[in-house]
Amino acid sequence: xxxxxxxxxxxxxxxxxxxxxxxxxxxxxxxxxxxxxxxxxxxxxxxxxxxxxxxxxxxxxxxxxxxxxxxxxxxxxxxxxxxxxxxxxxxxxxxxxxxxxxxxxxxxxxxxxxxxxxxxxxxxxxxxxxxxxxxxxxxxxxxxxxxxxxxxxxxxxxxxxxxxxxxxxxxxxxxxxxxxxxxxxxxxxxxxxxxxxxxxxxxxxxxxxxxxxxxxxxxxxxxxxxxxxxxxxxxxxxxxxxxxxxxxxxxxxxxxxxxxxxxxxxxxxxxxxxxxxxxxxxxxxxxxxxxxxxxxxxxxxxxxxxxxxxxxxxxxxxxxxxxxxxxxxxxxxxxxxxxxxxxxxxxxxxxxxxxxxxxxxxxxxxxxxxxxxxxxxxxxxxxxxxxxxxxxxxxxxxxxxxxxxxxxxxxxxxxxxxxxxxxxxxxxxxxxxxxxxxxxxxxxxxxxxxxxxxxxxxxxxxxxxxxxxxxxxxxxxxxxxxxxxxxxxx
Amino acid sequence: xxxxxxxxxxxxxxxxxxxxxxxxxxxxxxxxxxxxxxxxxxxxxxxxxxxxxxxxxxxxxxxxxxxxxxxxxxxxxxxxxxxxxxxxxxxxxxxxxxxxxxxxxxxxxxxxxxxxxxxxxxxxxxxxxxxxxxxxxxxxxxxxxxxxxxxxxxxxxxxxxxxxxxxxxxxxxxxxxxxxxxxxxxxxxxxxxxxxxxxxxxxxxxxxxxxxxxxxxxxxxxxxxxxxxxxxxxxxxxxxxxxxxxxxxxxxxxxxxxxxxxxxxxxxxxxxxxxxxxxxxxxxxxxxxxxxxxxxxxxxxxxxxxxxxxxxxxxxxxxxxxxxxxxxxxxxxxxxxxxxxxxxxxxxxxxxxxxxxxxxxxxxxxxxxxxxxxxxxxxxxxxxxxxxxxxxxxxxxxxxxxxxxxxxxxxxxxxxxxxxxx
Numbered sequence: 001x002x003x004x005x006x007x008x009x010x011x012x013x014x015x016x017x018x019x020x021x022x023x024x025x026x027x028x029x030x031x032x033x034x035x036x037x038x039x040x041x042x043x044x045x046x047x048x049x050x051x052x053x054x055x056x057x058x059x060x061x062x063x064x065x066x067x068x069x070x071x072x073x074x075x076x077x078x079x080x081x082x083x084x085x086x087x088x089x090x091x092x093x094x095x096x097x098x099x100x101x102x103x104x105x106x107x108x109x110x111x112x113x114x115x116x117x118x119x120x121x122x123x124x125x126x127x128x129x130x131x132x133x134x135x136x137x138x139x140x141x142x143x144x145x146x147x148x149x150x151x152x153x154x155x156x157x158x159x160x161x162x163x164x165x166x167x168x169x170x171x172x173x174x175x176x177x178x179x180x181x182x183x184x185x186x187x188x189x190x191x192x193x194x195x196x197x198x199x200x201x202x203x204x205x206x207x208x209x210x211x212x213x214x215x216x217x218x219x220x221x222x223x224x225x226x227x228x229x230x231x232x233x234x235x236x237x238x239x240x241x242x243x244x245x246x247x248x249x250x251x252x253x254x255x256x257x258x259x260x261x262x263x264x265x266x267x268x269x270x271x272x273x274x275x276x277x278x279x280x281x282x283x284x285x286x287x288x289x290x291x292x293x294x295x296x297x298x299x300x301x302x303x304x305x306x307x308x309x310x311x312x313x314x315x316x317x318x319x320x321x322x323x324x325x326x327x328x329x330x331x332x333x334x335x336x337x338x339x340x341x342x343x344x345x346x347x348x349x350x351x352x353x354x355x356x357x358x359x360x361x362x363x364x365x366x367x368x369x370x371x372x373x374x375x376x377x378x379x380x381x382x383x384x385x386x387x388x389x390x391x392x393x394x395x396x397x398x399x400x401x402x403x404x405x406x407x408x409x410x411x412x413x414x415x416x417x418x419x420x421x422x423x424x425x426x427x428x429x430x431x432x433x434x435x436x437x438x439x440x441x442x443x444x445x446x447x448x449x450x451x452x453x454x455x456x457x458x459x460x461x462x463x464x465x466x467x468x469x470x471x472x473x474x475x476x477x478x479x480x481x482x483x484x485x486x487x488x489x490x
Numbered sequence: 491x492x493x494x495x496x497x498x499x500x501x502x503x504x505x506x507x508x509x510x511x512x513x514x515x516x517x518x519x520x521x522x523x524x525x526x527x528x529x530x531x532x533x534x535x536x537x538x539x540x541x542x543x544x545x546x547x548x549x550x551x552x553x554x555x556x557x558x559x560x561x562x563x564x565x566x567x568x569x570x571x572x573x574x575x576x577x578x579x580x581x582x583x584x585x586x587x588x589x590x591x592x593x594x595x596x597x598x599x600x601x602x603x604x605x606x607x608x609x610x611x612x613x614x615x616x617x618x619x620x621x622x623x624x625x626x627x628x629x630x631x632x633x634x635x636x637x638x639x640x641x642x643x644x645x646x647x648x649x650x651x652x653x654x655x656x657x658x659x660x661x662x663x664x665x666x667x668x669x670x671x672x673x674x675x676x677x678x679x680x681x682x683x684x685x686x687x688x689x690x691x692x693x694x695x696x697x698x699x700x701x702x703x704x705x706x707x708x709x710x711x712x713x714x715x716x717x718x719x720x721x722x723x724x725x726x727x728x729x730x731x732x733x734x735x736x737x738x739x740x741x742x743x744x745x746x747x748x749x750x751x752x753x754x755x756x757x758x759x760x761x762x763x764x765x766x767x768x769x770x771x772x773x774x775x776x777x778x779x780x781x782x783x784x785x786x787x788x789x790x791x792x793x794x795x796x797x798x799x800x801x802x803x804x805x806x807x808x809x810x811x812x813x814x815x816x817x818x819x820x821x822x823x824x825x826x827x828x829x830x831x832x833x834x835x836x837x838x839x840x841x842x843x844x845x846x847x848x849x850x851x852x853x854x855x856x857x858x859x860x861x862x863x864x865x866x867x868x869x870x871x872x873x874x875x876x877x878x879x880x881x882x883x884x885x886x887x888x889x890x891x892x893x894x895x896x897x898x899x900x901x902x903x904x905x906x907x908x909x910x911x912x
Contacts, residue, residue: 112812112838156672167670169679170647185886191810191838192640193633193683195867196885197893197908201646201679205672225729245588251611251700253590291729293763350668352589382670383589422670430673437673438663445654445662445689446675448896452889464674 007050007073007093015051015071022063027054027101038078038096043086043429044345044399049076049096056101058176058184058214065212066182068095074458075180077208079120079151082143084346085427087155087207091462097212099150105129106215113220114173114190119150119213126218135220138165141423142331153213156205158423160256160330163381165221167423169204176215177203180454190217202449207425208460210453224289228299229317229326232284232306233277237261237376240282241357243309244380247286248353250305252298257381258285258330264337264375271336274329275322280312284380285330333377334388341373341390345402348424349413353383362412363387370405384422385413411436426464434466443469500548501528512537512578519573521553521561522873529573535653535661535692538579542690543659545572551905554686556597556625559799560632562870564685566877568906574690576627582606583693584667591650591667593695596627612698615642620799621792627691633683636795637734637757640836645682648697652678654689657898667695680893687904687912688897702759705733707788708772710754711781715739715824718752719817721779722835726813730768731760732836734791739820739831746793755790797830798841798870805847805871807855809840811864816840822858826851849879856883882908
């Protein structure tokens with residue numbers, strides 16, 4: 001456990017008493033064995049909350065926030081806990097507000113192309129609910145089978161189709177939010193560009209530091225007439241990366257361009273049977289959508305560009321089953337990699353697309369030098385890398401070395417003019433890297449945003465901003481002892 | 491420089507310390523009838539910083555302005571001492587066509603940017619009023635959009651990062667120059683639409699898109715506004731590659747040189763085959779409605795954009811409603827003295843123009859639109875109207891006050907634009 005509040009028993013009893021004034025006791029967890037379930041997300045760190053609440057109404061969330069303010073203790077929102085950056089870890093203890101029970105799709109307004117959902121709705125469940133209406137909610141993170149829309153709002157999630165549709169923020173019209181202090185407000189609304197400052201825009205991606213979202217109005221888009229999914233097979237990752245740039249250069253922006261390297265293919269194919277050639281150096285999963293005539297034209301452009309860059313073959317999915325199978329391989333890649341090593345460490349960095357081949361080589365070199373296997377499956381069209389390091393946390397010093405390697409890879413991204421995160425967020429893990437990207441003055445400005453919403457700084461403390469910016473605690477050092485139970489952190 | 495002696499001594503001394511080429515005639519920068527004490531047109535971001543530091547030190551109110559096309563957005567300024575003309579900060583910072591990213595200083599006009607991008611057959615899909623004469627800073631600070639909003643990604647969707655001179659003169663950057671980035675708070679989203687009240691935007695980075703190979707505009711003749719609404723809905727629900735879908739009321743139609751009857755104006759973009767298919771499908775749909783004409787060029791969209799800035803004293807409203815209430819709002823506007831009303835269906839935006847309207851009628855119209863679950867914002871109006879009629883309506887105020895307090899504690903940046911003291 002890391003620097004948790006460790007509330008005294010009598011204080012805890014009083015807190016629970018106050019919470020139960022408006023929240024049923026059964027929605028409040030305080031038994032050690034219950035709290036343990038919530039001490040980790042999908043990052044490497046761990047931290048125990050003092051109390052967990054599973055609210056079902058905005059009033060309960062507001063009450064919990066109000067009580068937390070009276071006790072001056074932290075409040076941390078959490079969805080499914082799929083975050084890779086430690087954003088949902090209660091590093092200073094406090095109340096963990098788990099929103100998974102707020103999981104209703106309240107309204108689908110097909111005529112006006114919007115839906116209102118609670119934050120605990122699983123991303124895929126919304127996609128499924130929209131099928132009869134021939135509409136989609138565009139953001140589709142690879143974890144969409146388990147991640148929540150609220151969590152997606154928290155980190156401004158992306159996914160394979162971000163290339164054409166943009167990140168979560170582009171698809172959020174408005175949100176009901178409980179602010180620190182307990183006030184309930186709507187930011188944005190049911191229409192685009194509501195008057196006033198764009199508080200909606202700055203809230204999305206704030207990782208629970210500005211408030212807790214309790215309802216979300218998402219915009220929907222119509223399903224395209226035709227979709228075509230292609231698998232371009234290359235002998236090397238260099239050739240595949242160059243093909244990505246060639247496609248963009250041709251003036252065609254596919255809906256998605258995903259790359260998997262040999263290490264990933266070797267692991268995924270035997271487990272998922274997606275149809276990836278096991279001896280390929282790299283594959284590109286490319287999807288084009290639109291009018292059938294356009295899809296025909298754009299696929300020809302894509303095939304030509306890939307062939308010119310030395311593709312061994314470009315396969316076109318002939319049926320929806322084949323298409324789903326190709327995507328299943330991509331979306332199951334992390335899970336499959338997780339089965340091959342005691343633990344994996346998934347990184348998230350962005351580089352200008354034109355620098356992909358150079359940086360990928362440097363990533364592989366750095367991993368090799370550090371003595372780890374590293375697999376790569378990522379959003380090539382966006383230059384969004386996800387190097388995945390395989391390691392055994394029980395091996396002495398391995399975790400520290402993996403974290404060090406992670407830092408080195410992030411530095412490579414920064415030096416290439418890129419970013420330390422494209423869709424996973426800063427959370428706890430990357431806040432010390434923020435100073436590589438932003439100046440003291442940049443961070444001071446960001447701090448103003450944070451304190452405008454949360455003057456006390458009790459909302460998800462020690463996240464996003466580095467030490468000295470709203471959190472006195474230094475970067476946490478992980479010890480091997482934390483991995484007494486081997487696990488797969490995916 | 492006019493009459494330095496009449497200035498407060500601090501301004502006089504400050505002006506003497508600056509390169510003479512950045513000092514301007516204050517009379518050129520009148521806002522709502524008020525001439526500022528002084529005006530500057532800095533040529534470098536450090537000079538903006540220097541001016542803001544000075545203003546902050548002596549508590550002079552600064553109003554940033556680019557092409558001066560949106561000076562009546564928001565309430566009347568409570569104080570106006572220094573005009574900060576950003577048009578001298580207009581360099582291209584970085585453009586990598588292969589990465590579809592560009593960074594440009596805020597004083598460059600949208601026209602300048604599009605010219606640079608078009609050399610590589612790329613563009614920023616923004617069509618604000620009155621035209622591409624708006625500066626990038628002005629485009630962002632006012633978050634203006636046009637018929638493309640909702641159909642193709644907008645400036646709000648494509649902004650990647652921003653550099654801002656803060657109210658204390660410090661320089662802060664957020665986001666970055668890569669197309670996907672969630673590091674830190676998205677300050678650039680906060681400044682987009684903040685009307686220059688939290689900082690001076692000095693440069694911005696965008697993701698850009700390829701220019702569509704072809705575009706075509708069709709005008710569809712309707713017998714009444716209900717039919718226009720039905721038709722626009724049918725088109726929106728099609729799979730056709732729409733970039734603009736606008737309903738014109740009879741008056742607007744007539745003003746643009748068409749018959750005095752409602753119209754639907756649609757623009758399709760894409761490759762030759764998709765344009766061909768779009769025209770064919772639209773003709774098929776129109777069999778149930780009326781006449782259809784293909785326009786020779788896209789000029790009509792530019793004409794619509796310029797309507798909102800046609801006359802200095804006119805009143806321009808931007809209403810936002812859900813798509814299924816668009817026609818209702820147009821009908822409500824027809825009951826007023828509005829001279830033009832047009833609506834962009836996909837974004838749910840209706841613009842209404844008046845030559846004159848009293849505050850009572852404005853209030854009534856706002857409550858009618860709000861009754862439909864929408865909002866009504868005054869985009870342009872003479873100062874005497876904006877003095878007594880809140881341009882924004884019901885907006886979140888506490889958080890805005892809190893942000894203003896932290897970003898601009900002395901209240902020197904466009905004071906009063908949002909509300910009293912903010």
